[in-house]
Amino acid sequence: MGGGERPLSPAHRRGARPARQRCGRAPARRDCVAGRTLFRPLRPERRRTEAAMRPRRRRGFTLVEVLLAMAIFTLGIAALMGMFQFGGGMESEARAYAELAPAMEAVVAEVKAQAWRLDASGSIAGLREYKGVEVPGAPGYRYDLQADPDGDAPLRRAVLVFYRSAADKPVARVEFLLPRQVPALRRLRGEG
Known part of the structure; x- marks a missing residue:
């Protein structure tokens, strides 16, 4: 190994060599230096912070939220039905007055x-x-x-x-x- 080169991975120590490629077509995980393809390490290992260790909150609605939404919807429909009934009663009264x-x-x-x-x-x-x-x-x-x-x-x-x-x-x-x-x-x- 030369002075400025990276250490080779264990596969290279056993004698395995990656396929030769031209530098222009090298995959994203490899470096191309002087006609040789070298492996570079993947992302550096992240530290697991406390925030990352917490379980992620699942997306969606909770049962309480769904029940609350259904209750509000039901009250709205009941109010509309009451208005329709009241309006229908007034309409029949107006019709009776018009006929009489x-x-x-x-x-x-x-x-x-x-x-x-x-x-x-x-x-x-x-x-x-x-x-x-x-x-x-x-x-x-x-x-x-x-x-x-x-x-x-x-x-x-x-x-x-x-x-x-x-x-x-x-x-x-x-x-x-x-x-x-x-x-x-x-x-x-x-x-x-």
Whole structure:
């Protein structure tokens, strides 16, 4: 071995020689010096530091993170479903008002004109009962009349309750004052 050359690896001491190559085509792990191919050591050995000895954290999500994400997602979906249900209820209420609006004014006028019964002498005998009367011009809807029992007061507070299938589930309400009077035409015709 010469003065500036590196010591040969144990394989060279046993007489093994690497294949001769030209310097331009030498593999990355070999040096080419004066037509001879010499081995150079691979990377110097690194010291294992404390940080390198720690086990690496695995990538991905923990079970707690997945459960938390699922809980947040479920709450979001539940809130959306509640909003849809609330919006659907408002939509059906608006549809009911739109279907009833043209008929409400006519129903109130008819009730004001026909609400009081007359006796044989033509004086007011009492209030008629309106229960489950069909709304003209709005098929499928019915109404009930609820009036305050104020005796002989000239004006009574009255409420028309509109519903579809059951009276305990009203879709619309109209409040008005019901005067204690009968139209003259009704009196002249002698309608009771």
